[in-house]
Amino acid sequence: MAIIKLKQPQELSRLRRLALASQGLLQAQAYGRGLIGAKKAINHIGYVQIDTISVVERAHHHVFYSRVPNFKPAMVDQMLADKSIFEYWSHAAAFLPIGDFRFSLPYKHAIKSGQTHWYKNHDKKLMGELLTRIRIDGPLRSRDIESNTDKLAGWWDWKPAKKALEQMYMEGDLMVSKREGFQKTYDLTERVLPVHIDTTMPSTEEFAAHLIEQQLRCHGFASLKGLTYLRKNTELRKAMKTLVMLRLGEGTLDQIELSNGERFVLEPGAFELPLPRLNKRLLILSPFDNSVIQRDRLKAIFKYDYQIECYVPEAKRQFGYFCLPLLYGDQFIGRMDCKAHRKTRHLEIKALHLDGHNCDEDLIIEAFIKAIKKFCQFQGCDSVSLINSYPRKQTLGLRRALQSLG
Incomplete structure (x- = not known):
């Protein structure tokens, strides 16, 4: 049972790169472009969460946009129509690859057998x-x-x-x-x-094996908790623990241990694989992006304490209603609360928070301006304004730079 203990900062940086590369966030076009790229992206990352909040472009479009150049929101409808994806429940409402359909069957069976999802009382008639x-x-x-x-x-x-x-x-x-x-x-x-889709009910052990393969593919490594993230199936969790321990014993899984003792499993040799170089892009991510949705993992690996505050009473919000995580290189360096005013085609940045980090400030600002220009296009906006930024000393310079965008 191999355990890789991370002690040096560069080792943690490598782990971050593995996580981001596995999500397709380091490469400019990890999955290709347009509709073909979107199909490859969802097949790789396993799901795209659906959300109704519309202060900016909705989460299920935003997740694709962050990974696939030339992605258009209408492509999700195209994928649903041509049956490349289907809609169901993952850890939340989601679009899922059609090839994974059979793994939706255990939850459907549980609901049909009396488990409550939304409603306790059903009008059978x-x-x-x-x-x-x-x-x-x-x-x-x-x-x-x-x-x-x-x-x-x-x-x-x-x-x-x-x-x-x-x-x-x-x-x-x-x-x-x-x-x-x-x-x-x-x-x-x-x-x-589609008639060719496998509709065989998977055993609990098959489901556990599927989740391990999926999570290691799209995250690079995973904690035992993360492998069954937000799934309340007790038998599945037991089967997952048994399978992980078996594979660790066989040597078909290794472990990584952080300095705080937290452990993650990964495939043997995955930590040493060649990885894409860090780039100087800044990515504006959705709060429901696959890379940030497991908040405990995010905090452990990236030292980034993130919470979406639309569910927090206004008086208790620190950063804003719908703050978007900002990724630069292998660091989450801040968050941005903004709103797309679609009638006037204007993007209002209510607050930009740049956290403490060890990156060059000028390079970050330059990368942010480039990212905002593309983000405006994605939102269907022609102009952008900044209300507040923190630290405040950057506000005037940022406003001037943003004015050039319209």
């Missing part, structure tokens, strides 16, 4: 009526129910019907066949799912 209607009349949009105010025969009150649709979706009888923004279209799973 209404679910049956809606399922019959979809089977006979074809796909059903949530707005088809929502917009019916006359309560005609064969239609249903929107709120109970929406719950029924969502329950059948969580149980696996329905899938989302297309989206228009956040309006879903539901259809029978057998009509949505």
Whole structure:
């Protein structure tokens, strides 16, 4: 059982590079460009979280944008339409590679067997009526129910019907066949799912093995807790622990130990593999980006204490409603709270916080201006303004630099 103990700063820097390279964040186009790149990206990172917050471009578009040059939000709809991806629950609502479909089955089975996801009480009669209607009349949009105010025969009150649709979706009888923004279209799973997709229920041990492969591929290394991140399946956690201990004993997994004693597993030789060089790009990431979503890991590896504050009462917020993590090289060097005003095509930076770091200040500012220019284009904005920045001594210079962007 090999244990690599990290003691030198350069060793931790290498671990950070492994994490970022595994996420496709060090390379300019790790997965290629456009639609093809987006498909390769989600197959590699395993999921893209869906979120409704829209102060800037939504998280599921933002995650692709951070990795795939020439990505356009409409490409997510294209991937859903051509069945490269499907929508379901990972640790949260997410788009997932269609090839991983069978690993959604254990949770669907649990929900169908009585485990509660959203709703405790289910209207089985209404679910049956809606399922019959979809089977006979074809796909059903949530707005088809929502917009019916006359309560005609064969239609249903929107709120109970929406719950029924969502329950059948969580149980696996329905899938989302297309989206228009956040309006879903539901259809029978057998009509949505490509015929070649494996629908065999995986055993708990198979599921654990799948998660190990996925997490090591997209993160480079993982803690035992991280391998089943936010999954409440006790049997799965037990199977994962057993499998990890078995592979450590066989020598098909190694361990890395941080100076605080925290351990992560990785494939033998992964720590010594050639890695991309650090670049001078600054990346503006989503709060729901795969690279930052495991906050304990983020703090342990990058010494970056991050919390999304949209769920925090306003009076208790330190950095702002929807602060975006800022990555430069192998360091998270700050966060930015901003809002895209779509009617006026203007990006308002409410607050820019640059934390203590050992990077050249001028290089960071230069990289930030380049990143903001691209970020504005992604947001559909033609101009940008800065309200506050910290430390404050940088504010005037940053404002001047930003003015040149429009």
